[in-house]
Amino acid sequence: MTTATKTRPEFDYTESSTGPGYNAPQKMGRRLWAPMFALALMAWPIGLVLSWVRAAEIVSATPDPATVARLGQLVPAFMFLGFMGIFTAISFAIARILGAFRRGGGEVQQAIGGDVQTLKMPATARVFIAMTMMGMMAITIPVILHFVVAANVTTWAPETVVRWSEVLEGFRRLGTAMYLFAIAFGLGTIIQVLRFQAQRIRGLANEATA
């Protein structure tokens, strides 16, 4: 397969004799959306059950402050492990859609018999990938630190535990915002691909009738 990079107004694309198939992020998206989805479905019930245990401890006749504080760390840790899983699954599912466009668009052009033009990864797709990774880090690190704090509720001062909780909460939320931002850019990339493909198929028809 020979490949050449070309540019037409607004689009950078490659030209080749055969369809390019999936790229690496799209292959990863096709393989990993389901495991990340399963991770979320496993983590949330654990967080939910631990929250019931914590609520029961709070209203018990002799509540143990250490248990309440420890569960206060574990509940958000499991809930946000689940959110990390589901947001990553959404990002991978979007990559899977982009893969369907890339592979399908290439194969259709190959079947028509013309040169196969494929949009190069747009800047919005790079932002999508970068923000997904940053969002994952911004949630995973606080989740790990919640387990660290939970292990130290009896050795650290209660104020220290509270301060850690407040900071970790802020980072978890930022991670969620980063994931949502990434999803917006992933979907924005789909619009760019749709525009490219709509123009390409009209171009092929014009070439056929010329």
Add this chain to the structure above:
Amino acid sequence: MTTRFESLTRPAVGGDYRSQPRQRTIGFVLAAVGLVLAVVTLIANISAANGDDPATAAETLAWSFGLTTAAFGTIKLGIAAILIGVLVRLSIRVESVRTSLPDLAPAGTSPGTIGSLETDYGAAKATLTTPRPLPIHRMARRMWAPMIGMGYLAVLAGLIVSFVWSANVGTSTGADAQAWTQGLQFLGEGLLLAGISFLLGTILASLREGGGRVQESLGITVRTLRMPTTAKVFVALMATGLMVSIAQFVLYVVLAASNPTQVTFASWLAWLGPVREVGLGLLLAGIVMALVTIGTVLGFQFDRIKDIVRTGN
């Protein structure tokens, strides 16, 4: 009103298929605004953690909660705008394929068979005309706009109540405002995600109808994928998630109205927080299933176009 919102998802009459969609720009701007607001709340939380006065910290954390949820809501509004842009581009793509295929495909040699068939992407059916929209598709087209509108209003209302909470920390008014903030804002988030889910359902409807129209215009058998299992799971998860989001709101209102003791209040907040998060989680899980279904449908349609280009049938 419904027709006016539906018209947002269609290209302007006489619009240029090469034009840059403004919905994408609006969506990116809203997403950026939401991200900046989230950074502001991170700074607020860090300053609350480093402060010496617990009362001041509690006040900061109260409005920070309201602002964070408003930030998420703003990004979701941006995502909805981008999905509207996707719908417009899908209509334009259908028109491009419909216009171009007659010049690219050979004349068909024989009509295909009518009835059920198995494909690499699951069960499909072959008909002479474009299948009518499914009830869930008609519902999705009508419901996305009210859901998004009501959802964002609830999030903003919750933001205002969070300022009341912040100004009354440690009092019963503050506790009531806390319950209302959390209930209202997560109801709003749930409605926004339901609106996004309905937009994804509208995209699926558009793919189904568009694929049918292209095939019908060529005078060949119309092959349509039957509703995949992932689509059925999508509908179930979305309905369950929306019900949980409404239930958590009702429970927060009950909590605020019941004048609970401090211990009871803390106990309810301990389990209601994860419940409201599970509600959103189920809606997000439904969105994963919708996106997976869209990927499957696209694969089926590209295969179908290849068949038409190769054989004319």
